[in-house]
Amino acid sequence: KEKGRRGDLRxxxxxxxxxxxxxLSLLQALVIGGFRFPTIMNKEQQGRKRKGxxxxxPIYDTDGILLSQRKNQLSRRLRFHA
Numbered sequence: 001k002e003k004g005r006r007g008d009l010r011x012x013x014x015x016x017x018x019x020x021x022x023x024l025s026l027l028q029a030l031v032i033g034g035f036r037f038p039t040i041m042n043k044e045q046q047g048r049k050r051k052g053x054x055x056x057x058p059i060y061d062t063d064g065i066l067l068s069q070r071k072n073q074l075s076r077r078l079r080f081h082a
Contacts, residue, residue: 011073027067035070037067
């Protein structure tokens with residue numbers, strides 16, 4: 001019997017992406033893993049990237065989790081694999 005939780009497959013893919021290509025930003029790794037951040041993507045599709053965002057505007061993924069929380073989780077998992 002396996003111990004522990006399996007975790008989110010998207011996070012596993014994000015960890016694998018970052019380990020394979022350490023120069024990726026945490027955000028890039030999360031997006032490659034399958035997480036979607038509609039607020040950021042809408043701005044990028046319009047060619048504005050971060051321009052137009054209020055300072056420190058909270059950014060949520062499609063599950064309602066803050067980008068900063070996802071980045072922290074990814075960072076913890078990367079440290080675990082180091």
